[in-house]
Amino acid sequence: MAAADLWPDFPIDPKPRGVRQILREAGAGLKENTNGLIEFRVFPRGDVRDGTYLFDCELVLLDLDYTFLLLRVKGSPTGFPLEVISESSPPVVVKDGQQLLAVLSGLFLSDRTHQIVQNLISMATA
Numbered sequence: 825m826a827a828a829d830l831w832p833d834f835p836i837d838p839k840p841r842g843v844r845q846i847l848r849e850a851g852a853g854l855k856e857n858t859n860g861l862i863e864f865r866v867f868p869r870g871d872v873r874d875g876t877y878l879f880d881c882e883l884v885l886l887d888l889d890y891t892f893l894l895l896r897v898k899g900s901p902t903g904f905p906l907e908v909i910s911e912s913s914p915p916v917v918v919k920d921g922q923q924l925l926a927v928l929s930g931l932f933l934s935d936r937t938h939q940i941v942q943n944l945i946s947m948a949t950a
Contacts, residue, residue: 843899843903843924844868844879846921846924847866847928850932851865851881851928854941858944860886861885861886862883862941862944862945862948864882864894866879866880867879867882876900876901877898877900878898879896879899880893880896881895881897886948887948888948892944894910895910895931896908904919904921905917905919908924908931912937913931
């Protein structure tokens with residue numbers, strides 16, 4: 825006797841955008857805006873002991889193989905809510921993708937991030 829399929833149907837198409845994909849898409853323009861000098865990359869850091877996950881979002885100076893940790897995203901296996909952690913502001917809890925994009929926009933447009941990118945450009949062109 826064959827076992828009954830107990831799993832519900834999962835929609836395959838369209839694929840829901842996950843946190844990693846949102847982060848990657850949000851940072852994708854940096855490479856073009858710096859003439860290929862700096863890239864925004866998202867690195868999964870695996871499970872933390874309490875069942876959450878981490879993504880490190882780094883600015884990568886391609887020619888020098890240098891990375892700068894710009895922000896970290898900590899979340900649960902279910903996605904949202906999650907926490908955005910950066911040196912430039914206190915941790916922010918976001919409830920959905922739209923709120924995550926708003927927080928990222930604020931971080932990307934901040935004076936601190938602008939100064940960091942300018943410094944990395946200087947390093948690359950020295």
